Amino acid sequence: MEKRELLYEGKAKKLFLTDDDNLVISEFKDDLTAFNGEKKSSESGKGALNNKISTELFKLLDSKGIPTHFVKMLDDNHMLHKKVDVIMIEVIVRNVATGSLTRNLGIEDGTVLPFTLVEFDYKNDDLGDPKLNDQHALILELVDHQDELDKLRRVAREINDILRPYFEEKGLNLVDFKLEFGKDKDGNIILIDEISPDNCRFWDIESGEKMDKDRFRQGLGGLKVAYEEVLNRILGK
Numbered sequence: 001m002e003k004r005e006l007l008y009e010g011k012a013k014k015l016f017l018t019d020d021d022n023l024v025i026s027e028f029k030d031d032l033t034a035f036n037g038e039k040k041s042s043e044s045g046k047g048a049l050n051n052k053i054s055t056e057l058f059k060l061l062d063s064k065g066i067p068t069h070f071v072k073m074l075d076d077n078h079m080l081h082k083k084v085d086v087i088m089i090e091v092i093v094r095n096v097a098t099g100s101l102t103r104n105l106g107i108e109d110g111t112v113l114p115f116t117l118v119e120f121d122y123k124n125d126d127l128g129d130p131k132l133n134d135q136h137a138l139i140l141e142l143v144d145h146q147d148e149l150d151k152l153r154r155v156a157r158e159i160n161d162i163l164r165p166y167f168e169e170k171g172l173n174l175v176d177f178k179l180e181f182g183k184d185k186d187g188n189i190i191l192i193d194e195i196s197p198d199n200c201r202f203w204d205i206e207s208g209e210k211m212d213k214d215r216f217r218q219g220l221g222g223l224k225v226a227y228e229e230v231l232n233r234i235l236g237k
């Protein structure tokens, strides 16, 4: 499958059309951004690591019955996937309090939540991805019905129920993550985007070390080594 014209360039990926109207190609970039694009850098090899990690996790979720946009990994930096209408909601799943939850509500960093929290953020860089409740999402017509919001929450919890024990077995605590969804040509809601240390937080269970983009956000260094370690654990190396 060949790349055709550039459809869209985001902060971490470029999206290309293909010969097939229903399929597109994502190119995973080495660029790193944080704080809504205010902090920028680049790490050679980061894109390929995220492509490989996402590929493994999409395959795992597909095998457990979660519909995703994934078709196949084409090479180190390219993934072939279904074309969708993107739902402009970031679905955030949290098992442990950190990041914006700690900042916004004062829950102590590292507190294990009494139940898994699912939140919605408006996917809108100009507004800084603000929090959404269901009424906001319906007023903004980000989805057609309340049922669809319920489905996003349900599928997000199912994904957490698959990924949390999967990573625990690999010595990683899945602290929180961000999911995105879209509607395919038949109107089915499917998981899109990527699942990688760019949009998940992983804490090493033994050492407590951060193995994700917080290494960049917090200037800790060693980002690529951490991402490589996440991939190696996924691959059982």
Ligand code: 5GP
Binding pocket: 090, 092, 098, 099, 100, 101, 129, 176, 177, 178, 198, 199, 200, 201, 213
């Ligand atoms: P927080 O709201 O604490 O900043 O982020 C919660 C989780 O969602 C983290 O795992 C974070 O990586 C992910 N996340 C939230 N918003 C974004 C975003 O706009 N881009 C990316 N890549 N991840 C996000």
